[in-house]
Amino acid sequence: MYEILISLCLMEDPGVCRQQLLAGYETPSEQECLERKRNLDAAAIALDGSGYLASGAVCRLAPAGLPVQEIADGIYVHTGEVSEPGSANRGDIANLGFVVGERSIAVIDAGGSRAVGEALYRAIRSVSSLPISHLVLTHVHPDHLFGASVFADAGAKVIGHPNLERALRDREEAYLLTFEAEVGRAGFLGTDTDFSVSVESEIDLGGRVLELMSWPVAHSTSDLTVWDASTETFFAGDLVFDRHVPVLDGSLSGWLQALDRIVEIGPEKIVPGHGAPVMSTANAIAPVRTYLKQLEMDTRTALDDGKRMSDAVPVIGLSQQSEWELFDVYNARNATVAYTELEWE
Known part of the structure; x- marks a missing residue:
């Protein structure tokens, strides 16, 4: 697969640049890529009012992207670092996943910068060329959602908790400033929150339906989980942590109640928001409950x-x-x- 990149630089400091992926412009051959690139209007590529300069579109053979593993049939997980965000990891500190159906793909969380989202997009494209129809954001924290614009650009519908849009708009300025300082300006270039959030209770990918559960205040005010009954796989977001100490940004009592409810659901496999890519319910829930x-x-x-x-x-x-x-x-x-x-x- 060939992809198109642009050079993205800060208007205020043109020496700070990054090559940014144009998601959705990939082609199976270099010739098709070059033809598509010729039709691009540089002015249309530029981000309106963003403070960036976009230029120099180029074609290249797409790299592999983030490492992922298939934890169940058609379900893939990338394991983020158990670490603080920094220039070396570009905010790649959360577990991210995607589910491949017969008709389309749903992504669960997008990483802590656009650069991480691009690397996840490449990993998905190395597995399947099906359209990416949905991006599910499990909660408002930036390490899970700052790569979202990649998938929104590619046409995915962004799904979240009913509280997510409000929580994001309340915090986005502080989150963007903090993560840019931690990741570094060059690595953070192109990261934005210029997308809207919809609310859905299920996603039909063709031959596979994902159930989305919005939770009362627990780890955060906007926790959303993804349940694939066909493989008994439960994407818990940050309702479950492994190795990384749990982070309380909501309600202690609400979180303990949520853990009890997950046990009642009884998934065979849980994907935590941090740590191991997949765990049994008993191994996932007990340590978090003990800490709380x-x-x-x-x-x-x-x-x-x-x-x-x-x-x-x-x-x-x-x-x-x-x-x-x-x-x-x-x-x-x-x-x-x-x-x-x-x-x-």
Whole structure:
């Protein structure tokens, strides 16, 4: 497969550039690619009011893209790094997936930058040439959605929780600034949130129907999961973490209730938002529940003892430190959210 790239540079600093994929313009042969490139209008490529300069369209043989593994029939997962976003990983720190039906493909989460989304797009194209009809975003956090514009450009319908659009618009400016600083300006070029979010309860890919479940406030205010009954595979988003310490940005009690509901559903395979590409239900749920219950118990003890938040936060959840990576990065924030929630019960 051949793809078309453009050179994307910052208007304010033309020395900061990145080659950006034009998703949806791929062709099976170089000759077809060159013909399609000749028909492109450079002005039409430029992003309206974006502060970018787009030029120099070129054809090349498409690289393989992100590594993926088939965890069930027609279901593929890319395993993100258990790490903070940075220039080396370009925000590739979340698990991403896609499901291939008879008629089309659905993508689940898009990565932490447009560059990661492009690499996921290439991986999909190395597996199938079927149209990508849907992109499902499991929640609002930037490591899962900043690659979304790649798939929107290619014609995919972006699906999310009913709260996702509002949550994204409330946070997008801060998220874009933070991730650009962490990933670096060059690696982050072209990343935007210029897409709209629709709400659906199921997706028919042809011979395979995916059930989308919107959850009450739990890990976040916008958690959405994907259930493929045909393979008993459950994309949990960040309702399930592996290795990476869970991150609480919603409701502690709501998250514990969500975990109980997932156990009731009883999937054979769970794809967590971080860590292993696929897990059994028992192995996926138990460690997260243990961590959250420890937060709850320690917070209630601190409140019963009359501790102020500043004194309670350093000790809440501390006994779980050896069980999780990135504990020191996120636990204090989790403890603060838990204290604030339970204080006002």
